[in-house]
Amino acid sequence: xxxxxxxxxxxxxxxxxxxxxxxxxxxxxxxxxxxxxxxxxxxxxxxxxxxxxxxxxxxxxxxxxxxxxxxxxxxxxxxxxxxxxxxxxxxxxxxxxxxxxxxxxxxxxxxxxxxxxxxxxxxxxxxxxxxxxxxxxxxxxxxxxxxxxxxxxxxxxxxxxxxxxxxxxxxxxxxxxxxxxxxxxxxxxxxxxxxxxxxxxxxxxxxxxxxxxxxxxxxxxxxxxxxxxxxxxxxxxxxxxxxxxxxxxxxxxxxxxxxxxxxxxxxxxxxxxxxxxxxxxxxxxxxxxxxxxxxxxxxxxxxxxxxxxxxxxxxxxxxxxxxxxxxxxxxxxxxxxxxxxxxxxxxxxxxxxxxxxxxxx
Numbered sequence: 585x586x587x588x589x590x591x592x593x594x595x596x597x598x599x600x601x602x603x604x605x606x607x608x609x610x611x612x613x614x615x616x617x618x619x620x621x622x623x624x625x626x627x628x629x630x631x632x633x634x635x636x637x638x639x640x641x642x643x644x645x646x647x648x649x650x651x652x653x654x655x656x657x658x659x660x661x662x663x664x665x666x667x668x669x670x671x672x673x674x675x676x677x678x679x680x681x682x683x684x685x686x687x688x689x690x691x692x693x694x695x696x697x698x699x700x701x702x703x704x705x706x707x708x709x710x711x712x713x714x715x716x717x718x719x720x721x722x723x724x725x726x727x728x729x730x731x732x733x734x735x736x737x738x739x740x741x742x743x744x745x746x747x748x749x750x751x752x753x754x755x756x757x758x759x760x761x762x763x764x765x766x767x768x769x770x771x772x773x774x775x776x777x778x779x780x781x782x783x784x785x786x787x788x789x790x791x792x793x794x795x796x797x798x799x800x801x802x803x804x805x806x807x808x809x810x811x812x813x814x815x816x817x818x819x820x821x822x823x824x825x826x827x828x829x830x831x832x833x834x835x836x837x838x839x840x841x842x843x844x845x846x847x848x849x850x851x852x853x854x855x856x857x858x859x860x861x862x863x864x865x866x867x868x869x870x871x872x873x874x875x876x877x878x879x880x881x882x883x884x885x886x887x888x889x890x891x892x893x894x895x896x897x898x899x900x901x902x903x904x905x906x907x908x909x910x911x912x913x914x915x916x917x918x919x920x921x922x923x924x925x926x927x928x929x930x931x932x933x934x935x936x937x938x939x940x941x942x943x944x945x
Contacts, residue, residue: 603906607679607698607706608671609741610664611691611723614684615654615861656860657687659889660711663858666890667709670899676906681706685726692730695738703739707905709898711857713747714801715921716784716794720746721930744901745921748797749804749914752897756888757801757854758808764850764885765809775848776813777806778837781855782862783818786828787933795830797918802854804916816854819871820862834867835874842878849875852885857894859887 664680671678681703683694698706708727712719724743731738747753761777768775779802789795799816806814817837821829832840834851841849851871853863867884875882888894904912905923912920922929 603676604908605676605678605705605707605742605902605906607681607701607703607739608667608902609694609698609706609708610660610667610680610682610711611708611727612656612660612682612684612711614687614690615656616687617654617657654861655864656858659858659860662890663711663895666895667898670895671902674896674899674903676903678707678902678906679703683730685723691726692733695727695730695734695741698739699734699737705740705742707902708741708743709902710743713753713857714781714794714797714855715746715748715930716792717788717930717932718784719782719794719930720792720925721932724925742905742923743925744905745912745923746797747897747901747921748801749916749918749920750897750901751913751915752893752900753888754801754804754808754915756891756894756897757805757852757885759891759893760885760887761805761809761811761850761852764852764883765811767883768848768850768881772847774813774846775811775850776815776841776846777811777850777852778834779805779814779816779852779854780819780834780867781816781853783821783830783833785823785933786830789830791933792930798855800916800918802852805852805854819866834871838871838874838878838880842880846880848881848883850883850885853887857888859889863887 660682664682668680671680679701681694681698683689683691685691708723710720710723712723714720720743727741727743731741765771765775779798781798784794795816802814802816806812815837817832817834818830819834821833823829838849851867853867856863863884872882872884900913903909912923914920
């Protein structure tokens with residue numbers, strides 16, 4: 585699979601535009617491209633952690649529902665294509681590269697390509713809009729490790745800020761929530777909204793603004809969509825039962841709503857930017873099956889994906905750093921997040937989880 589650069593109409597690998605950066609690097613989690621990739625991919629994710637093989641096989645089985653492959657790779661290619669078009673149309677004119685944490689194209693291989701292409705300073709777009717160790721700092725650590733392996737010639741990589749309260753993200757998700765409401769037709773009664781995000785160990789949550797940011801983003805989206813009946817829940821936990829993770833689980837929340845007489849529910853995957861495995865399996869398969877069993881009508885709002893307002897936002901996040909904009913767009917109770925993460929931002933909690941931890945992105 586190619587690692588880039590994804591730049592149309594370019595006679596040379598890098599065309600430096602006036603500004604702070606000469607390339608964009610999309611950084612994601614990665615996922616298997618076929619049935620033979622499943623276990624090697626999970627071994628990369630775990631990297632020697634003592635996880636029972638039975639648990640690995642259980643997670644690998646999820647991919648078999650989708651031909652043994654993760655949808656995340658095609659979704660990243662679609663995002664890159666949409667972003668490339670937006671940069672070509674509005675600027676800045678920068679090539680786009682792509683590297684993953686756990687599968688091809690690996691981040692280290694992409695940075696070698698960037699080095700060979702003469703990239704000196706690039707801006708990283710991580711496919712996660714919220715702050716926590718696995719959704720932010722760990723990606724920065726991955727970039728640093730890949731750069732160290734290359735040595736002095738490696739490009740400097742800076743990361744765009746998290747965008748949980750950017751108006752482009754809020755507008756996109758509010759539009760998708762309204763569409764989910766409409767898909768169910770006229771409401772026959774209460775129609776609660778469950779905003780879902782990847783559960784993480786509470787020890788990790790305690791060292792970040794993850795819950796605070798998710799709560800604010802959910803509030804902003806609900807308010808923009810005109811509903812006050814909402815709750816933040818979690819999904820896709822994978823750690824041992826003895827380790828506390830963020831709750832309630834989305835399926836437990838659905839059961840509680842059913843016990844209270846609710847007959848309709850809307851799920852909004854606020855913590856994910858595309859319809860990858862955690863959305864297609866954990867929500868569209870497991871949660872949907874539970875709703876059918878309980879007789880609950882369920883609608884699932886779309887993720888941000890390649891919605892025009894979301895892609896325009898990503899372009900603006902790149903432009904604000906590349907062109908040193910004096911202002912940063914944000915809505916709600918909190919200011920725009922920092923451009924450069926402080927040294928103590930989102931530290932790894934003591935005793936990192938041994939489970940198959942998938943990414944909150």
